[in-house]
Amino acid sequence: MTYKGYLIDLDGTIYLGDTPIEAGKRFVESLQERKTPFLFVTNNTTKTPAAVQEKLANHFDIHVSKETVYTATLATIDYMKDKALGDKVYVVGESGLKDGIKDAGFKLDEEKPDYVVVGLDSEITYEKLIVATLAIQNGAHFIGTNPDKNIPTHRGLLPGAGSLIALLETSTQSKAVIIGKPEGIIMDKALDKLNLTKKDVVMVGDNYETDIKAGINNGIDTLLVLTGFTKKEDVAELPVAPTYVVDSLDDWSF
Missing domain, CATH: 3.40.50.1000 (HAD superfamily/HAD-like)
Known part of the structure; x- marks a missing residue:
């Protein structure tokens, strides 16, 4: 077809x-x-479209524009813009997610965020989970970037974003809106x-x-x-x- x-x-x-x-x-x-x-x-929320474009070109000799890359980060940003609940966001995630959200005009905020966005975070701490839990309990809109429970690596199946989302769903008794x-x-x-x-x-x-x-x-x-x-x-x-x-x-x- x-x-x-x-x-x-x-x-x-x-x-x-x-x-x-x-x-x-x-x-x-x-x-x-x-x-x-x-x-x-x-x-994948850990890399920007430009970083994906660069990886494709430099590692795999595949040459595309960054506009051909649509990540769960971009979809999360588009979703938040549609919801229009405010511009303050607490992010559990890595630089690809945080930078993308900041570049889109949102402000990172730990005190009274309008959204809590949870993606893969290889430097997760208990304090980050506390901040996210309290913000969601106080009414922040709970977003999970993607539901992947595991990431396949040479070491085996490591915890993915979905595992962190599941933990926060348990601690807050709230279901996340899943984007990916x-x-x-x-x-x-x-x-x-x-x-x-x-x-x-x-x-x-x-x-x-x-x-x-x-x-x-x-x-x-x-x-x-x-x-x-x-x-x-x-x-x-x-x-x-x-x-x-x-x-x-x-x-x-x-």
Whole structure:
């Protein structure tokens, strides 16, 4: 089937950690040759779009504009602008998240924030959790950037943003609004960026729980590529089948 646009995951799809996936590079270059619009949709909040652009260019020889990168940070900012509850934010997260929020015109505030935004934070402390808990209990709007419970690394599955969000949901007895895949907020915002409808695009990714469910849950066709998180032996047991499954993005017919 011919699609007018592509929503594409990064890690496990275009590269794997620091290892290039050559078929991913060829896939992106094919889209560029065809002048087919695409957007990298990533739950990673630790890096800015410019940093992702630089990584793609310097590490993987993939050359795109930073406007092709849509992170959970950008989707969180767009969501907060839509809600318009105020401009003060307490952030549990790393510089990519904090800097993005500041650059968008919000003020970082620990005392009386309008929002508490929780993403991955490798330097989490009990004090940060206290500040976030008290702010949410005092009425701040509770946002989780993405639901990923774990991050796959060479050491194994480390705690992800979803683990920190779950802790704060327990301490506050409040549910966070989740922005990233597989939730609808990031997908709707990504479609707005491409100026396309759900039927016009396909979601491409390696992780059934985030990428593929993002499509399934939001009425978007899906292309599961078996180069990352979800393995070939898992496919037969998936509760809802992806629209398409390929071993490699070289197998995809445009």
